[in-house]
Amino acid sequence: MPTDSALDAEATALDAADPLAAHRDAFVGAESSLVYFDGNSLGRPPRATADRLARFVTDEWGGRLIRGWDEAWMELPFVIGDRIGASTLGSAGGQTVIGDSTTVLLYKLLRAALDAQMTADANRVEIVVGRDDFPTDRYLVEGIAAERGARVVWVEVDTARGVDADLLRAVVGPRTAVVLLSHVSYRSGFLADGAGLTAIAHDAGALVLWDLCHSAGSVPVELDAWGADLAVGCTYKYLNGGPGSPAFAYVAARHQSTLTQPVQGWMGAADVFSMGPLYRPADGMRRFLSGTPPVLAMIALQDTLDLLEQAGIAAVRAKSVALTEFALRVADGILSPLGVRLASPRDPAERGGHLTLSHPSMRAVTARLWADDVIPDYRDPHGLRIGLSPLSTSFAETLAGMRAVAAAVAREG
Template identity: 55%
Template sequence: MNDDDPWLLRARHLDATDPLAGYRQRFEGHDNPAIPAYLDGNSLGRPLTATMERLTTFVREEWAGKLIRGWDDGWLELPGQVGDTLGRVALGAAPGQCIIADSTSVLLYKLGRAALEARPGRTEIVLDRDNFPTDRFIMEGIARDRGLRLRWIDVAYDGGATAAGVAAAVGPDTALVVLSHVAYRSAHIADVQRITEVVHQSGALALWDLSHSVGSVPVELDDWDVDYAVGCSYKYLNGGPGAPAWAYVAERHLAGFEQPIHGWLGSANPFAMGAAYEPAEGIRRIVSGTPPIVGMLAVQDMLGLLAEVGLDAVRRKSMALTAFAVDAVESLMGEAGVVIASPRDPDLRGSHITIDHPAFAGLLPGLWAEGIIPDYRNPNGLRLGLSPLSTSFEETYTGIRAIADRLPRGD
């Protein structure tokens, strides 16, 4: 790139005036010359340097130093403690409604089954055709096992679920509606509050997947009257590959929550080694097996950083990054036939954009080999994931410029 490139100059100006620019230095590898553009923070976030220190200390002082005594010295309480912090910092949830456990897939199963038990006699699950495969597959399996019907909502290719679309699908037979807050492909932001109102008017319950919004889009689960929510922690919560997921169950649903996977640590008195399962009180009944202690450590560091910065500031940076990306893509790739498959309204767009072109699947291996790292989603899309605290405007432009330079051009 030339130093007098107007897009490069614009990116550098935006970085120079960005009040959050300094936080990028807290992420390990942010200045790695072998990766000039990491545009996949919506899939796997960079690690914080503080996390490397925390993990080393934990292995040496707690794992090696305490061994099994660590369970009696705070480890067993971590899922609830970190869950409460997550609720306060990123979910708008009062204490006692969030917990760290399992994977997103397992928690979708648990919460989906519990919601159906809470609506006996109803026979339908409503979900959209463009939801993430896990969400669809889990609900398909539950419906098959329980003899229920799936009712599908069709959504706009560059959009997602809407209140009007949900209203047209729900009815007296609807038990559960399963949707994503931010669509994994298009980045469309659903109106959680309004859609949940529509679901409740039909007498059904709503289960929201927040995997692509938690940590980048402000959320108010309590104020929005959400029933159940789940999400992963390795995207904008920077928990690392395979980091544990989290679940939210509104307080009003906890007493009657029917846990479908009876594990000993979700029982009322695990160390009694009782003959029969009795669920624990409160949010701990969501737990089944051994808490993922190591996986929670990195999440704690990112929650600390999000609390320091504030999610409103994170959201403003996210919107600025995606707006810059949209402008750059249109300018540099529009004539090559690249289509933006995400909402144009920044208020309706999460922290990534998807751009479509038939050549992208073939370009991806070469891009990755040179450290330009977006990801690919069918049918023709590159997702540009712009993690607000670790991605700079110049990095964003570097990636977009590299993609544009590799596109086939007509004569």
């Protein structure tokens, strides 16, 4: 087991060699002694966002008032959507839009895909989803299946992993309409094979909807290269948009004219201001909007997108892997002797930006750590998630947090 001094020296060396180290100073609170292990749930705010929001209130909202819609705000969901697509999703322009919450956008796209598939082939009545996917995904699948007379097919998974090729092949077939997949599993951090799983679903004649909530901004995504059909992701994790910031939706260009989204609102109409008697959907991604875009809630996203565009997603991923590998080495040295086991893939090629550590006392450990300004989160059964945000987390912070975890386990265990 490495000595304390050896670990300190390693963390110091890694921070000194980190090409993204300077970006840490861009975030509020990064200079404090608080250890933040929950950037995979809510990212730290960029310092620049406070000024951006203040300018928006005084200059755009206060200065331009209703004129802001004609001058910029109507197009903002598409402008920011395209920036997210280019910097983090591997998506060409015109396929990504900022809209509602993750839940609402997942509902829209899943329901639209199912309806299209059932219309084309009445036998395609099955929605495939992982048994350990995030609750929203599973609840939506159950609700939409009941609503449309479809059937849920569950993929039984190891909670320390996720859906892989063998598991997916075993459940898709001529009755599969849509497959809903998580790129990074919320519990274990398992990183799915985007291209491989998309191909398996397509070979079965199914459409694929990717949940990118735990990968966008941390793990490279190549939606166009995968041949993906649809995707949804949130913006308050690695994109640092703030609590409840709106989600994004991706619809491949080849599907945009054929999918009918089920929440028909005025902002998705072909002529928004005609106020006509009948709904006619707009062309392109506008048809996937419903109500008035959340302009104020989109503003904060731009500062992290600036940083991501400067750094490049490949460098962000390299830092992410380095952070989780370092945390794992520390865990092997100081937590394994305490009975803590890894509940995530050990291979970094199969792992996203967080680790889950399992021990029977982790719920109490989490509460103790929060009281001491060390902030991981807890997930049943017995899982402590260590979320490491590459732009805002240092190796020294990671080491301090892992030592705090070890001390808390020792006290509670």
